[in-house]
Amino acid sequence: MQEKRDAEMWRMGMYVYDAVRTAVDNVLNGRKSQAKYMDKPLLEQCKEAKQEVVLTEEDEMKQVEAFFLSLETLSTNAKLAKQAKESEKCQKTKTT
Numbered sequence: 001m002q003e004k005r006d007a008e009m010w011r012m013g014m015y016v017y018d019a020v021r022t023a024v025d026n027v028l029n030g031r032k033s034q035a036k037y038m039d040k041p042l043l044e045q046c047k048e049a050k051q052e053v054v055l056t057e058e059d060e061m062k063q064v065e066a067f068f069l070s071l072e073t074l075s076t077n078a079k080l081a082k083q084a085k086e087s088e089k090c091q092k093t094k095t096t
Helices: 002-032 042-049 057-095
Strands: none
Touching: 002 042, 002 057
């Protein structure tokens, strides 16, 4: 029962990850963004591919780590972009 609940929660995290990834990419890259939210549920995609996805606990942990690293990277990039804009504003006010 707990394993089933854990698997459901993991799948929910994948939906949230895809939504956040898509939204952040669209915000940061605007029209250049090629990110799209998944068009079919994960289980339907697996059934269509006729594959059973069985992840070990180690694989799940690797995916969770990758998710957090990608969020950390997005956060760092956003901070750097903000700092660059602020620096640019400061330079413009100093020259005028």
